[in-house]
Amino acid sequence: MTDLATRPGADSASDDGVPTASVTATIADDAVVGDAAVDTTPATPSGVNTTAIDNAAAAEPAYAWAPAEPARKKKRLGLWIGIPAGVALVALVAASLTLIAPGTTVGGVAVGGMTAGGAADALQQRLDNTTIVLTGDGVEATVTAGQLGASVARSSTSTGVEIGAPELGARIDAKALADAAFAQHPAWNPTAWFSSPATTAVTLNADSATAALRKAAPRLYKDPVDAAVAFDAGSAAYVVTPAVEGQGVDIAAVQAAVTDAFNTGRTRVEVAAQAAPIEAKTTTTAAQSAADKLNNILNTAGFYVGTERTVPVDKATVASWITLSTGADGAVTYDVNQAAIQTAVDALPAAVNRAPVNATVITDSEGGVLQEESAGVTGRALGATDNVAAAFATQLKTGNAVYELPVTETAFTTTNLARRIEVNLSEQRATLFENEQVVQSWLISSGRDGYNTATGHFRVFAKLDYQNMGNPDLTKAPNYYTPDVPNVMYYNGDEALHGAYWHNNFGNQMSHGCVNMPLSAAAYTFDWAPMGTEVWVHY
Structure with a gap:
């Protein structure tokens, strides 16, 4: 190591007049500053006698200025820490946009922090794990959800029949519930956190539930009898044999119990078996409607x-x-x-x-x-x-x-027969005409003098098979009485054509104004001439 230090009292100004600080530095041989190696050999200023210096160095310690410290690089630690934190914050915000708020429950299932899809799966799984215990007199079988559909295990101490919700066909719209939970309680909304539990109704598939309950507790079921329609030869009509109602377990009561269990978070619920009628597939009303249709066919065919x-x-x-x-x-x-x-x-x-x-x-x-x-x-x-x-x-x-x-x-054709009766008082004869051709003609007896028969054109307006004429009291008008006069045809007031059985003097005036005819002639005319037939009386 080489110690470099300023000389004592060296607080002198630099060439530019700026004071320089006294610095002591220890630099290791081959030191490195930053990414560059530091040369520990002092630099020789230009124009300096290096020999003299070397000699002086040998006699006393050598001192030199330490090279200037390179400029420090700016620290970016905060930036490198901030980037991951920002990414995490963005991820958290994004998650909050898809997750259900903490503390949210649906049907007793905590779905907080879940996505709508995850919540839907959890809700359906929760429902599928529900067990229903059907209790009632005479019910001795215990059937778990796993056993149901295989064999029925019996136990003398059992109090009921265990049935799994899937076997009952229990269904909820789990996706809709989960979507609703997220819509009402999103994680990004703190005011929606730790909300009250949401409830829902569980529905049972009637066919699946009936099959499961019937298998578990067959003694609680009585099959209905369908109504029948058949042709009865005696009455020549279709008749109905009425339906007979069956009996089974009330599915609505079971459904209500499963709903309550689901919403209160229970996975096991007891249901007292309640009897409910089972309607026949072919009801009496439906059979009667079919019979009515068929009988209408018979009546109009x-x-x-x-x-x-x-x-x-x-x-x-x-x-x-x-x-x-x-x-x-x-x-x-x-x-x-x-x-x-x-x-x-x-x-x-x-x-x-x-x-x-x-x-x-x-x-x-x-x-x-x-x-x-x-x-x-x-x-x-x-x-x-x-x-x-x-x-x-x-x-x-x-x-x-x-x-x-x-x-x-x-098309057919129609033949017209124009008929009329003509009475000739001069000839005392009645003649029947059809289409102006003579059909029959007979002598008659018209009214004698004082009772003369009136002339004119008339029509038959009344016909009687028999009639009593006159008055039984001969002292009173018309002072005669003739019972049971046959084939009477009135044409003018009280004047009529009729048969006369009391005389055979035809061709002469004999009557009280009527036209007397032989019995056979009167009968023929009575049948031949309808109401409204024209009668022409003349001389």
């Missing part, structure tokens, strides 16, 4: 021409076309046998085809119809029937049993 059911189909025959079945959902359905319908279609031409039948009507002289003598019938010819069976089967499946046939109709 047939082949129609217009609104006329030209060819009705027997109810038993229609029922033979129909095959009933019950779907998995209990709905009563039916199919239709097209081939069976074809048998009825093959017989249609003979039942449908016919020639027209003309009508005949009785009229007055002006053509006004007084009576229909015979009805007209339209002729018809059945068209092609190749697709009738298939089309009818399709209709029947929709409940429509009215099948309109393809036919060509031929």
